[in-house]
Amino acid sequence: MASKPLKICSAPGCSRLCRDGRCEKHKTTKRQSWEDYERRNPGKTRAKRKFFNSKAWQKLRRWVLVQHPVCQECGHRKAVEVHHVEPRDQRPDLALDEDNLLAVCSACHKSIEARRRVEP
Numbered sequence: 833m834a835s836k837p838l839k840i841c842s843a844p845g846c847s848r849l850c851r852d853g854r855c856e857k858h859k860t861t862k863r864q865s866w867e868d869y870e871r872r873n874p875g876k877t878r879a880k881r882k883f884f885n886s887k888a889w890q891k892l893r894r895w896v897l898v899q900h901p902v903c904q905e906c907g908h909r910k911a912v913e914v915h916h917v918e919p920r921d922q923r924p925d926l927a928l929d930e931d932n933l934l935a936v937c938s939a940c941h942k943s944i945e946a947r948r949r950v951e952p
Contacts (some may be wrong), residue, residue: 906940914936915936
């Protein structure tokens with residue numbers, strides 16, 4: 833059986849040759865990669881990921897975006913994100929409550945989240 837041809841490591845800036853995408857220096861397990869990601873992004877926990885990947889959230893999110901195709905904040909751009917008016921970490925009981933959700937464009941969602949971080 834022929835071995836795979838050598839390729840340049842896919843890690844940014846690495847020019848080592850390897851057979852499986854990444855050289856030995858840059859090869860990590862999925863668990864290591866996830867732990868590194870969590871360390872660099874402390875607000876993105878497993879519980880948060882579990883909620884946003886849940887079928888209940890995905891179904892409700894799609895429904896809200898169908899019901900409100902235009903941003904409810906600016907009224908001009910296409911709504912592509914669903915925002916929790918009362919944050920999930922403060923009011924988990926409202927996480928799947930349609931009255932606590934706004935269909936917004938990316939720009940408005942970033943603006944809302946920035947204001948939320950600044951407010952006491």
